[in-house]
Amino acid sequence: MNAGSALAIIAFTAALALGLGLWAxxxxxxxxxxxxxxxxxxxxxxxxxxxxxxxxTTFTFLGGSGYAYxxxxxxxxxxxxxCLAYVISYWLLPPxxxxxxxxxxxxxxxxxxxxxxxxxLGVLVSIVGIVALVPYLVLQFKGLGIIVSTASYGLIxxxxxxxxxxxxxxxxxxxxxxxxxxxxSVLKDFTILAVVVFLGIYLPIHWYGGFDRMFNAxxxxxxxxxxxxxxxxxxAWFDSTVALTALGFFMWPHxxxxxxxxxxxRVFRHNAILLPLYQLILLFxxxxxxxxxxxxxxxxxxxxxxxxxRLSLKTFSPWVVGIIGGAGVLxxxxxxxxxxxxxATLLSKNVYRTFRGATSxxxxxxxxxxxxPVVALVSxxxxxxxxxxxxxxxxxxxxxxxxxxPSVLMSLLRHNPVTKEGAFIGxxxxxxxxxxxxxxxxxxxKVAPSAPQAFQDLNIGIVALGLNIIAxxxxxxxxxxxxxxxxx
Amino acid sequence: xxxxxxxALPFLGILxxxxxxxxxxxxxxxxxxxxxxxxxxxxxxxxxxGLIYLLDPENRGPPDGETERSAKP
Numbered sequence: 001m002n003a004g005s006a007l008a009i010i011a012f013t014a015a016l017a018l019g020l021g022l023w024a025x026x027x028x029x030x031x032x033x034x035x036x037x038x039x040x041x042x043x044x045x046x047x048x049x050x051x052x053x054x055x056x057t058t059f060t061f062l063g064g065s066g067y068a069y070x071x072x073x074x075x076x077x078x079x080x081x082x083c084l085a086y087v088i089s090y091w092l093l094p095p096x097x098x099x100x101x102x103x104x105x106x107x108x109x110x111x112x113x114x115x116x117x118x119x120x121l122g123v124l125v126s127i128v129g130i131v132a133l134v135p136y137l138v139l140q141f142k143g144l145g146i147i148v149s150t151a152s153y154g155l156i157x158x159x160x161x162x163x164x165x166x167x168x169x170x171x172x173x174x175x176x177x178x179x180x181x182x183x184x185s186v187l188k189d190f191t192i193l194a195v196v197v198f199l200g201i202y203l204p205i206h207w208y209g210g211f212d213r214m215f216n217a218x219x220x221x222x223x224x225x226x227x228x229x230x231x232x233x234x235x236a237w238f239d240s241t242v243a244l245t246a247l248g249f250f251m252w253p254h255x256x257x258x259x260x261x262x263x264x265x266r267v268f269r270h271n272a273i274l275l276p277l278y279q280l281i282l283l284f285x286x287x288x289x290x291x292x293x294x295x296x297x298x299x300x301x302x303x304x305x306x307x308x309x310r311l312s313l314k315t316f317s318p319w320v321v322g323i324i325g326g327a328g329v330l331x332x333x334x335x336x337x338x339x340x341x342x343x344a345t346l347l348s349k350n351v352y353r354t355f356r357g358a359t360s361x362x363x364x365x366x367x368x369x370x371x372x373p374v375v376a377l378v379s380x381x382x383x384x385x386x387x388x389x390x391x392x393x394x395x396x397x398x399x400x401x402x403x404x405x406p407s408v409l410m411s412l413l414r415h416n417p418v419t420k421e422g423a424f425i426g427x428x429x430x431x432x433x434x435x436x437x438x439x440x441x442x443x444x445x446k447v448a449p450s451a452p453q454a455f456q457d458l459n460i461g462i463v464a465l466g467l468n469i470i471a472x473x474x475x476x477x478x479x480x481x482x483x484x485x486x487x488x
Numbered sequence: 489x490x491x492x493x494x495x496a497l498p499f500l501g502i503l504x505x506x507x508x509x510x511x512x513x514x515x516x517x518x519x520x521x522x523x524x525x526x527x528x529x530x531x532x533x534x535x536x537x538g539l540i541y542l543l544d545p546e547n548r549g550p551p552d553g554e555t556e557r558s559a560k561p
Contacts, residue, residue: 079523083530086533087498087536090540212515219520225512226522226523227511227512227521227522228506235506242502243503269544269546270541272541273537273538276530276533277531277534283523
């Protein structure tokens, strides 16, 4: 009655989620549109939960608490960017949704193909989208690995736990598609809300006797840790990271496509009021991380993601750890399934179909299902290679998807000043900048050692976005002249 | 115009305001000062978006507007 009970609760949760997925599909014919965008008839609550499903992932649960534990003040960026993203969404999502509905679009690249009349741009956007989704999926698998191996009290080694987690997510997507995600989202949100709020209140009181005391103790032990440092993850890093992630928030292929599932455009405006408040859950996530700082010290590098579970193991009996683990499994399963679904659909519909020529929807749908385990395997490979924290993985993904923002925004204007060539080159420049800088591990401090500190601390994604905008502007200016020969 | 000004406030509060509140002490409402400032803006953003919703003429009339559509079974 120790390790077994925690694992049993987690296994039960996973089985329940699979059951809900099957049940949601019951009696429905699953066309490609049905499987991926839920037939476009979800109301406020469902879109709310789906979009929230994107937000409250393993990233928040383990990554957010781990970052608060390991980095302190810089973790505050996580509570800030969503807010600004919702302000933007109020104006950004309705026109995207209207256009998608008129044209029966299913995925994000469809939008680019239609707006810019360029299948090549669609392929580029698909590939960049998949490249960005992989680290996002990797972080969910990593989270599942941490949860299952910790809750088994070391009985199941992390790499086996990652394989189990990946198998469950894959099975889940194949049986249920989008409907399963929406229903499990409901279950997930209630459990995660309860668990996080409980932990965030209980742990500081249990270990320190209150919030004031906890913060004073941390301030005494590590002065200034809970504000932003002067160098490194400074104010310039904070502002550029918040800006990058706020602009990129709805540029994720799965988030973009989830917005298609709304019944009407006012759904987004309602959500822009409610979702910022939902961000407050993050406060409790931070409290968990802060409580761990002085109680389970010594976790460094990628290990900081373990903070929540290490402290839970130290505090609770196995069945409580099991409930926390179950909630954790759901926070990885729902977003993980949406991400897998998005990646597989992108590959089949927007890459495979473009090269293969016209094929039936049934065929594309079948290819998408076969691609689900393939994408999962690739992600397992990267997960096992390891090395990054959960937050670093997500920020890498963001640096890629935010490169779509300029050409999406401009395409919503009545007279789009950006040409397809401009959009294509701009995205390439941004993405290549991010890829080169992060794979060679070159920081701005190394590139420009004499530049002001604030510049050196900028998030690399924002620098790439700047280069992207410059390239887009220049190439658009050059290519716009070509189709008007009468204009002498 | 008023709507635009309102929408700019969360950006100013979070991106610019933080410059002046980047400190731990004093604890405000039991939280480190910078965190308390950001949390206040999360709540204010919701209030501001509510105001914008009420002021925005787009939100008058039936929700589906010209695109009335019955739910697909």
